Amino acid sequence: MSQAEPTANVPPEQEPSSDFAVRLGAAQRAGGLVVPVLTAVLAFLAGGIVVAATGHNPWTAYKGIWDGAGFNWLFHVPWDTNTIHLDAFNLSQTLLTMTTLILVGLAVAFPFRCGLFNIGGQGQYLVGLIVANWVGVSFASWPTAPHVLLGIGAATLAGAAWAGIAGVLKATTGAHEVITTIMLNWIAIWGGQYLFGQGGPLQNTYNPAAPESGTIAQSARIPVFWGNSALQGLDYGFFVGIAALFVFWLILNRTTLGYELRATGFNPEAAEYGGIDVRRKFFQAMAIGGAFAGLAGALDMLGYLFQFGVLDVQASQIGFLGIAVALLGRNTAIGTGVAAFLFGGLLYGTTRGLNPNVFDPSLAGNLTSMIQGLIVLFVGADILILYVWNARRKARLPHILRPEPEPGQ
Amino acid sequence: MSNHAQPWGGGPRSLQPKTIAVAGSVLGLVAFLSAIPPFDARSPVVPVVFGIFALAAGIWALTRGVRRPGLAAIASGVLGIALGVLATRSSSGNLHVVFAADLIAQVFVFSTPLTFGALGGMVSERSGVVNVGLEGMMLMGAFWGVYGADKGGSWVVGILAALLAGGLFALIHAFWSIHLRGNQIVSGMAINFLALGVTGYFFEQLYGQKNIPAGVSTVPNVAIPGIDNLKYLGPAIGDLNLLIWVAIAFVPLSYVILFKTPIGLRLRACGEHPRAADTVGINVYAVRYAAVIISGLLAALGGAFLSIGNGGGSFTENMTEGRGFIALAAMIFGNWRPFGAWGAALLFGFSTALAFRLPVYSASAATLFQALPYVLTLIAVAGVIGRSVPPAADGQPYVRQ
Numbered sequence: 001m002s003q004a005e006p007t008a009n010v011p012p013e014q015e016p017s018s019d020f021a022v023r024l025g026a027a028q029r030a031g032g033l034v035v036p037v038l039t040a041v042l043a044f045l046a047g048g049i050v051v052a053a054t055g056h057n058p059w060t061a062y063k064g065i066w067d068g069a070g071f072n073w074l075f076h077v078p079w080d081t082n083t084i085h086l087d088a089f090n091l092s093q094t095l096l097t098m099t100t101l102i103l104v105g106l107a108v109a110f111p112f113r114c115g116l117f118n119i120g121g122q123g124q125y126l127v128g129l130i131v132a133n134w135v136g137v138s139f140a141s142w143p144t145a146p147h148v149l150l151g152i153g154a155a156t157l158a159g160a161a162w163a164g165i166a167g168v169l170k171a172t173t174g175a176h177e178v179i180t181t182i183m184l185n186w187i188a189i190w191g192g193q194y195l196f197g198q199g200g201p202l203q204n205t206y207n208p209a210a211p212e213s214g215t216i217a218q219s220a221r222i223p224v225f226w227g228n229s230a231l232q233g234l235d236y237g238f239f240v241g242i243a244a245l246f247v248f249w250l251i252l253n254r255t256t257l258g259y260e261l262r263a264t265g266f267n268p269e270a271a272e273y274g275g276i277d278v279r280r281k282f283f284q285a286m287a288i289g290g291a292f293a294g295l296a297g298a299l300d301m302l303g304y305l306f307q308f309g310v311l312d313v314q315a316s317q318i319g320f321l322g323i324a325v326a327l328l329g330r331n332t333a334i335g336t337g338v339a340a341f342l343f344g345g346l347l348y349g350t351t352r353g354l355n356p357n358v359f360d361p362s363l364a365g366n367l368t369s370m371i372q373g374l375i376v377l378f379v380g381a382d383i384l385i386l387y388v389w390n391a392r393r394k395a396r397l398p399h400i401l402r403p404e405p406e407p408g409q
Numbered sequence: 410m411s412n413h414a415q416p417w418g419g420g421p422r423s424l425q426p427k428t429i430a431v432a433g434s435v436l437g438l439v440a441f442l443s444a445i446p447p448f449d450a451r452s453p454v455v456p457v458v459f460g461i462f463a464l465a466a467g468i469w470a471l472t473r474g475v476r477r478p479g480l481a482a483i484a485s486g487v488l489g490i491a492l493g494v495l496a497t498r499s500s501s502g503n504l505h506v507v508f509a510a511d512l513i514a515q516v517f518v519f520s521t522p523l524t525f526g527a528l529g530g531m532v533s534e535r536s537g538v539v540n541v542g543l544e545g546m547m548l549m550g551a552f553w554g555v556y557g558a559d560k561g562g563s564w565v566v567g568i569l570a571a572l573l574a575g576g577l578f579a580l581i582h583a584f585w586s587i588h589l590r591g592n593q594i595v596s597g598m599a600i601n602f603l604a605l606g607v608t609g610y611f612f613e614q615l616y617g618q619k620n621i622p623a624g625v626s627t628v629p630n631v632a633i634p635g636i637d638n639l640k641y642l643g644p645a646i647g648d649l650n651l652l653i654w655v656a657i658a659f660v661p662l663s664y665v666i667l668f669k670t671p672i673g674l675r676l677r678a679c680g681e682h683p684r685a686a687d688t689v690g691i692n693v694y695a696v697r698y699a700a701v702i703i704s705g706l707l708a709a710l711g712g713a714f715l716s717i718g719n720g721g722g723s724f725t726e727n728m729t730e731g732r733g734f735i736a737l738a739a740m741i742f743g744n745w746r747p748f749g750a751w752g753a754a755l756l757f758g759f760s761t762a763l764a765f766r767l768p769v770y771s772a773s774a775a776t777l778f779q780a781l782p783y784v785l786t787l788i789a790v791a792g793v794i795g796r797s798v799p800p801a802a803d804g805q806p807y808v809r810q
Contacts, residue, residue: 050607050610054610054611054614117592117594117595119541119594119598169787169790169791173790173791173792175790175791175792176790176799178539178541178594179737179738179741179786179790180787180790180791182541182734182737182738183738183783183784183786183787183790184783184787186731186734186735186780186783187780187783187784187787189731190776190777190779190780190783191777191780193776193779194773194776194777194780197772197773197776198772198773199771199772199773200773200776320598320602323595323598324602327595360613362613362617363610363613363614365609366605366606366607366609366610366613366726367606367610368606369602369603369605369606369609369610370602370603370606370607370610371606372602372606373599373600373601373602373603373604373605373606373607374599374603376595376596376598376599376602377581377585377596377599377600377603379595380585380589380591380592380595380596380599381585381589381591381596
């Protein structure tokens with residue numbers, strides 16, 4: 001009858017199992033770590049089986065990829081000068097790839113927290129790349145700092161606007177963001193080929209036969225802090241990528257906007273009932289996600305690409321990898337960072353970093369796609385992974401997780 | 410809302426303005442066709458007259474409340490006048506390069522993988538499972554099709570291998586979507602990545618630098634006696650690949666199955682209201698499994714067409730190059746219906762075929778033209794010209810109780 005009564009009833013119900021509740025909470029928190037780790041391990045195992053089945057040694061293949069990614073550098077003793085330069089270079093390239101992957105991963109993760117699936121990272125990345133190239137080629141008389149900042153700012157806004165189209169359509173007409181972002185990807189891909197192609201508005205001025213963009217001015221290039229700037233060293237954009245992880249966490253967990261976005265993601269109807277303008281949140285989530293992808297395009301263009309061609313537009317796939325990065329990272333800041341590091345190493349270690357005598361890079365590059373696919377597949381089936389994990393744990397710790405017998409049994 | 414969702418209107422009352430509107434759309438097309446070979450009207454008056462009739466028909470239908478076809482007729486009229494007048498201004502030589510009779514054959518060539526994919530996607534989504542993995546299933550069909558044709562020595566083996574590969578990946582997608590109740594878009598994208606990796610890996614492993622040997626058995630063309638020698642019809646449809654005809658035959662077939670048989674009714678019930686379907690004794694899981702696997706088989710046929718159909722027994726990494734996504738777009742643009750999807754596939758195929766010929770006018774404009782299918786689909790889902798509405802339970806896992 002009084003309101004105090006139900007609350008008074010709760011503790012006695014929980015009391016006998018308070019130890020259980022604590023341990024269950026710990027187990028669930030561990031599950032947040034266990035599922036992604038198990039997912040990655042399973043995917044690499046399955047990839048290794050394919051490698052073994054086709055007559056290669058999976059151990060040497062993975063070792064080659066590990067070396068190619070420059071991970072050895074992390075375990076190097078400083079006086080070993082034999083390979084340390086190559087390892088350092090490889091690691092710097094892995095970190096360069098990681099920067100891009102962090103941002104395209106956040107482009108997927110951010111809208112995901114609001115219940116939206118942004119498949120359009122690739123298109124938003126390309127739009128950022130194109131705008132950064134345009135800014136970098138133009139305004140050549142500017143000093144470095146404002147030129148770089150203008151390029152980054154314009155590209156970020158362009159990425160936000162491109163994703164914002166999908167957000168607006170979702171908010172106003174209810175058009176599914178997966179469909180619209182897929183379409184926007186392809187419009188960006190063909191648009192990029194048009195802009196950089198022969199006779200296109202952004203084609204270079206010095207070689208009309210080459211379907212490539214112009215090369216950005218020296219003043220638009222982000223300075224390098226590790227390695228040789230002539231050999232594609234690691235630029236300060238890396239810290240922007242790391243900072244973006246923090247910004248992502250800050251917006252989501254420490255602002256009203258983030259709270260409203262997460263509330264919308266949990267249950268749009270309840271959020272609407274609670275006074276949140278859900279349609280506005282859809283737009284904001286997509287636009288902020290797109291801003292991350294546009295930023296990725298800017299850092300790549302101003303950091304080390306400097307120019308882009310029609311063939312590069314066709315071959316570019318890195319935006320799609322953001323999906324795997326975000327899903328493996330469980331759409332959290334730290335998770336995305338770790339997953340981006342893993343995929344950065346995998347991507348670089350299977351392509352240019354890989355010693356072709358150890359494992360054929362044309363096979364290894366496809367191995368990356370396979371592992372990427374398997375990881376996304378396994379993340380999509382976390383029920384399966386959790387089931388396997390729990391079954392194993394149940395066998396080991398029967399007194400913790402054995403379910404209560406159902407009344408009917 | 411439900412009115413335009415019916416096949417061809419309800420009774421005779423709504424049939425009338427709708428027929429006029431469809432006739433208007435055709436007139437708009439005629440306005441454009443009149444100015445290009447083989448008709449070659451050189452005076453702008455001809456397309457303008459046809460276009461005005463199309464506009465009139467559209468406006469008349471619109472005032473009778475037939476919104477979508479009416480607007481389509483108006484759009485068709487405007488486009489017909491614009492393109493027709495443009496064509497009369499263009500040089501006759503260029504026109505004959507762009508609109509040679511084999512353009513029609515090429516439209517079929519480009520639209521066939523899209524038709525297979527769009528029909529496949531439609532079957533899956535009508536049963537309530539979103540399939541963004543069409544691209545991957547198509548790619549699997551393309552590679553294993555050519556592998557089977559090479560090792561088995563016959564294109565029949567190639568087709569079987571393609572079906573097996575596409576069906577296998579569809580089975581994965583089905584298991585993930587139906588039994589594990591995972592996010593269907595996630596597993597669809599996973600299929601795409603996985604197919605890219607698997608086909609690329611095995612292509613490099615099995616063929617590598619050697620490439621696929623010349624003379625792989627390919628699906629034959631069908632020469633139609635009596636037509637193949639005619640002046641315009643001959644190059645257009647006289648000698649098309651067998652798979653093109655198969656794709657065309659699947660359009661009415663899927664329409665009949667989906668809308669005129671109990672099987673189709675069950676399938677659609679699972680996509681609209683699975684609980685209701687379950688209540689009347691339909692096995693929702695079984696129907697969805699079958700639908701997703703059929704969609705994989707169809708997509709694989711589209712892929713096989715690329716490698717051993719029109720491709721002459723070849724394969725390159727990522728051969729489908731987004732055709733699975735255009736097929737998805739065609740399905741949406743066609744409003745999840747067979748003839749709509751086919752019409753969209755033809756339109757998108759036409760825009761691709763045209764893009765390969767437009768460089769006689771401007772190379773860069775031709776590139777931009779390739780984006781047209783995606784822009785049109787974006788407009789269609791945004792609901793500017795009548796909304797595309799998916800099945801009600803599309804993408805929602807079903808939990809049996």
